[in-house]
Amino acid sequence: MPATTRRELLKQLGGTAAAFAFVAAAAPLATAAPGSPGPAAAPAAATPRVRTLLARLTLDEKIGLVHGATDPRRLGQAGYLPGVARLGIPELRLSDGPAGVNVARSATGLPPVSTLGAAFNPALARAYGAVMGREGRTLGQDVLLAPQIELSRTPFFSRNKDQSGEDPYLNAVIGAAQVEGVQAQGMLAQAKHFLANNQRLHEFDRADPENSYDFVVDDRTLHELYLPAFEAVVRAGVASVMSAYNHLNGPWNSENRTVLTDLLRGELGFEGFVTSDWGATHSTAALQAGLDMQMWDGSHFGAPLKKAIEDGAVPLAALDTAVSRILGRYDAFGMLDGTRVPARKRIDVEAGARVAREVAVQGAVLLANDGGLPLSPEARRDLALIGPTAAQVAVSVSGERAYGFEDRMVSPLDALRRTTGRKIAYAVGVDLTGTAVPASTLPGGLARAGGGTDANVDFTGDRALPLGTTVTWTGTFVPPTTGEYALNIQGWGAAVSLSLDGEELATASGVRDAFTRKWSSVVPTTDGLDNGRAAPVKLTAGRSYALVVKATGWDDTVVERAPVQVRFAWVTPERRAADIAAAARLARRVHTPVVFAYNGEGGALGGSGDLTTLALPAHQDELIAAVAAANPRTVVVLNTGGPVTMPWRRAVGTVLHAGYVGQEGGWSTADLLLGRANPSGKSIVTWPEKEADHPTLDPAHPERYYGVDRTVTYTEGIFTGYRGFDKAGTEPLFPFGHGLSYTEFAYSALSVRRAGQGYEVSFTVTNKGRRTGAEVPQVYVGPPRHAPVELPVRTLAAFTRVTLRPGRSRRLTLRVAERRLSYWDTDDARWIRPRGSRGVYVGSSSRDIRLRGTAG
Structure with missing residues (x-):
């Protein structure tokens, strides 16, 4: 499905919540055969304009479009491509996110994504993205290195503040909303870091890359925890993805064909371009694995790549594919024909401040x-x-x-x-x-x-x-x-x-x-x-x-x-x-x-x-x-x-x-x-009472975080965060989804009915206190009694945010899509929904369950 058509469909569906419902309900995507030979041809969806440009570009000009360079204007951004002036291909500037535009001139200091995520509010996440996209354009930028959509697997991860938590569904919804907000302003979003990049310890040793550990994650865990957010942003039309520093199941992520070609492009259907994290490219071979752009320099994709192509070690078709993907996003955003959403001349400081303040309140x-x-x-x-x-x-x-x-x-x-x-x-x-x-x-x-x-x-x-x-x-x-x-x-x-x-x-x-x-x-x-x-x-x-x-x-x-x-x-x-x-x-x-x-x-x-x-x-x-x-x-x-x-x-x-x-x-x-x-x-x-209570910090499993024999192994599988606490029967200090209010909310009248391949869960929420307040009702589903694989005790399947005045009630209906009822079958490489009835739980947190029902 072309990206433009996908965006139009998402717009018709009414925003991020509906967009992710569409993602979750979609039929499983076909998986590219691992190890299929040779680089992909130039994308079939490449426009005539891109094909014409590709035919006119010289080898040096093509090389200049796949690696970073120094910006003569010194705007302070993280990355720069010089463009090709003679063909009307503009410069490309890439600014750090994921919380605002990080350049030499000032921009709105937004709270980080962890605060945004705690609002459980996709509309606010879309507004957050809009501030970044709008201000990025004003400050002369083209690509925002955001959203960051890794999962918060361990509480020690130094970048948990930059992402929206431990649940894959929440992570997907908040990430897709940010993409929509950023790209509506004509700014390209770059989702990061792909894939399973959940800690800094052992991730990448710059002084001695060979000392970097391998991260071993099974296929089911990748699909159920770490891919959903990337699938959601791909469905939302994200322009770019950043490959991560770490090894994953052997190869570096930036030259991992299974990750970049088979999963990202073949299975998820990604049509944009992939950029390496800064300094995460290790060879010219990364181009054939699916990496399109080296940042920040040309140490591999500059002169070495040109020589490899001239020597026949790397086919020219691989370079053409990368350039086509990059220019394809230029064209999709109107950067080649002057139809791009115009940049505003100045930052609206008050507008940015209102969003920043609201995020801090709601989060x-x-x-x-x-x-x-x-x-x-x-x-x-x-x-x-x-x-x-x-x-x-x-x-x-x-x-x-x-x-x-x-x-x-x-x-x-x-x-x-x-x-x-x-x-x-x-x-x-x-x-x-x-x-x-x-x-x-x-x-x-x-x-x-x-x-x-x-x-x-x-x-x-x-x-x-x-x-x-x-x-x-x-x-x-x-x-x-x-x-x-x-x-x-x-x-x-x-x-x-x-x-x-x-x-x-x-x-x-x-x-x-x-x-x-x-x-x-x-x-x-x-x-x-x-x-x-x-x-x-x-x-x-x-x-x-x-x-x-x-x-x-x-x-x-x-x-x-x-x-x-x-x-x-x-x-x-x-x-x-x-x-x-x-x-x-x-x-x-x-x-x-x-x-x-x-x-x-x-x-x-x-x-x-x-x-x-x-x-x-x-x-x-x-x-x-x-x-x-x-x-x-x-x-x-x-x-x-x-x-x-x-x-x-x-x-x-x-x-x-x-x-x-x-x-x-x-x-x-x-x-x-x-x-x-x-x-x-x-x-x-989930807030652990003590560090050892957390699944990744369990002293009995040093391989999960500290690593054993230069390998970090995700042996907890799908049971991290609240899922791991539930499996172990460990009482947290504060559970996932927990948050009190200055008023009180009551839940009543649960109804569960089949709707297509999923369920509609209806219930009433009443503000019983004396203050106006917002509540975030959460719907969790349990496993069927005789599931063929072990499933979580409860999995977040839907949520919404509702504001009520004192004494007021609202009847809510939340849809649980089939994907939230399914697991990834590693033998057949597909999603399977196990048979049997399962529990449906509605509450104010993963442990504060107010209503219980059954889905047949």
Whole structure:
């Protein structure tokens, strides 16, 4: 079915929810025979315009269309193709996502996809995509590297914040909606990362690629968990797919014919082009496997590919196929004939801000509430906020996102003060900025390479060094007491680094793609520097440590150069203890303390490595416990990208998971705390009570995450997330789909009837409380009694989102498609629906089942 026809059909079906119903109901697609010889010919669907261009292109011009190059305009995007001006083939610029447009100029700082997914709202996901597509076009971009639609298989995955959770159906719906929103603006979407790219640990060792582990996933698990989201975006007409870094069942994903040709093109029917993840191409052979474009350079698809074609090692037809796929998307989006949706001249800052704020509101999950929220009149009159992300808004962490407009980044503390007109007390609790390390700990001062000595490194504000300054300081650091220190290197206008005894501990304000942002930590320093935070280090009093601080001033290729500011800062053990004690004292004297806690700082989330623990960093568990001991009315707000453990849970009755909240998140958080907005988000992952409870972190199965014999094996199969908890009978801290409200919803009158090859599940939802609120009813199905294979105890089969005023009811009908009732038969390579009646469960989470029925 041509992509244009598919898009028209999806439009007629009324959007993403209907689109995925169409996907799920579709007959199984034929699977290409594994190992079929030779490259595919130019796609039969190639337009006459593309065929004409292909005939006129020279070999060098074709080569130039399949690998990245340097953009002479330096807009700050991730990738660039030069185009062919003589034939009217335009340049192509590819911008990082998946949460906003990541280029040198500012764009709306959207909350990450994990916050979006928690809204369970495809219409909002479509609006989210529209903001990215609209702003990307305005900023001169053509391809958005989004959506990210991997499954959140392990809670340690550093990029869980960038995707919509552990359920394949939810992941598919939210991903397809984003594609629709992006591409309606004339921007090409690139879904990533294909395939089974669910952790950073062992994924790809850049220094030694041969040290990268193999990831072994059986065919049933691939089809039931990891392919549905990609099938959904293909059906939604996604223009491009990014191949992943990791090996999968042997070969690299970027040169895996089974993955790129047999599955993606043969089975899913993908008609667009495949780009490698940046640096994930390993040979010219990848072209014949189904990779169309190497990013970011031409190390394999440049001169080596030309030589391979001239030598006959790679057939010219393989290159023609890749070029045809790329130009086919150019043509489909009107890039070759001037019919492309026109770009807007300027960013509509207010429109983007409205979507960002709504995502932060709808994506907040009220995990527990003993009456602490919304804040009572007494609490508002005598309120204290505690924690660094109370006084600075936690937009998100790390890169591959739009940083946002700094002038809109109002903190929750300021938003509450402005909204209530009250002088709300504040304690930092955990100091992320610290103070400059004093000269008294640096005996003899720090020597500058090339001459000169400085008492310490604190060149900030009026003491900033001249534009472009490059300097290295060396000396000795002698801590005054024994204990755990937080050491920071903070900077702007230069790439800065900190090393102790020959080991680099932290960096900040480094340049990528000709620009940088203040995203080395969850928030910048309080005086506006990028804050490179080392992991806590235990130091011994009186011992001499060799210290090296480097600052390399940005050169004139960097957009928005600035004078060089650099500071070597610390938080001592004594200061940390004093800050916690001060927070507890403040908590004792107010009616309600609200503690804001975070994770993801120091590159631990979204950086080069996965999390190593679900415990909150920087002694925040200690802080929360101290505040809760001082005041039983303590409320906790979590700015995290996923679940954390809660050793203080019995002492804290109210917990709001706000997630990372985007540039407007101060206002959204204030609205939620005050009751101006009603929380309605649902958890997109299962929160384990302890790490070992999670299927991928089960100590009995190290192969599932840590790997054995250089292999990570998905031996849990289809039983990850809530499916694994259900199979093991493990009680979670909070289940998948869980989220409370400031009102109460009742479910009644369940009816299940056959509808075509699936079922229609009807029921009534009533708002029994005193506030308007939104609920997300979820329909799960169980297995038939005598299924030929093991099936999950419950599988999410449908959901919707409904907003009701107090006392109002609504009759809802949700369709369960045949695909949600089927499993992948590996022997016959097809979907099979097992016979027999099965349970139908309707509820407010995977464990909070309100209605039970049977489908015959």
